[in-house]
Amino acid sequence: MTLSKFRLDGKVAIVTGGSRGIGKAIAIGLADAGAHVVLASRKLAGLEEAAREISRRSGVRVLPIAAHMGRMDDVKALVEHTEREMGRLDVLVNNAAANPFYGPIQKMEESIFDKIIAVNLKGVLYLSIYAADAMEKNGGGSIINMASVQAFRPEQGLGMYSVTKAGLVMMTRVLSKEWGPRGIRVNAIAPGLVQTHFSEALWKNEKFLSQRLGRTALGRMAQPEEIAAAAVFLASEASSYMTGATMLADGGSLNG
C-alpha cells in the first residue's frame, strides 16, 4: 500500500457548500491530491474567491457554479454543467446543509420543516442520482455525504437537524447497497463541533461550549482542515473496499 492510492490526479469532484468552512477545506484537500474541483453554493462571489485561491495553490482547474441545493432545477443543472465543462465526474461531496431553526421542535413551523428536508435530504438524493449516472459513464465513482455526530446523539434545540443527519446516514447505507453493483461507493463523515460560520451560534455560547467540550475527549473543537483528510481518503482508491460506512470525526464527543 503506497500513498499513491490517495492521489486523485485527473479526477473531477463536485463539492457543495464549497465556498467556506468544511466544504472549502475538503475542496483544498481534493485539489492538493490532484483533482479538478467544481465548487457549488448559492452565492457566486464567495465561490469565485475560493476558486481563485484553490487553483492558485494547487494548479488544478476549479470551477465555481451557483446552485441552491433546495432547488431541484439547480441540482440537475449542476451535474449537466460539470459534465459539459469538465468532461466527466468521479467524486461528489454532499456537504451543504441548512439549519434554519433552533429551539423546541414543536415550535418549528411547517415551512421550516420543508426547507430543511429540501436542502439536507431531497437535494442530496437528487444530486446523487444525477451524479451517479454521470459517474457510471467512467466506470464508477465515490459519493461522500456530510452527516454529523448529531445523527447519533441529538442536541437540545437542534432536533430537526439531527433527524435529517440521521436520515443522511441511512441514505448513505441505502445508496451504497443499490449502487455498489454500478461501481459507485457511498460513504459519510460525521463531524463533531467544527469552528465555522454554520456553528457560530453554538461555539459563541459559552455555556454550550463548556458543556460540549467537557464531554469531548480531546477537549476542543475541530478546525475544518481536520475533517478534510477523511474526505480525500473516501474519495480515493485508498478506501476502495469501503461503502455504506460513516466515519466519525468528533474528538470523542459521542462517548462523553
Ligand SMILES: NC(=O)c1ccc[n+]([C@@H]2O[C@H](COP(=O)([O-])OP(=O)(O)OC[C@H]3O[C@@H](n4cnc5c(N)ncnc54)[C@H](OP(=O)(O)O)[C@@H]3O)[C@@H](O)[C@H]2O)c1
Ligand atoms: N460546523 C460544525 O460544527 C458541523 C458539525 C457537523 C456537521 N457539519 C456539517 O458540515 C457541513 C458544512 O458545514 P460548515 O460548518 O462548513 O458550514 P459553513 O462554513 O457555514 O459553510 C456552509 C456552506 O454551504 C453553503 N450553503 C448553505 N446553504 C446552501 C444551500 N441551500 N445550497 C447550496 N449551498 C449552501 C454556503 O455557501 P452559500 O451561503 O454561498 O450558499 C457555504 O459554502 C454541513 O453539512 C453541516 O451540517 C458541521
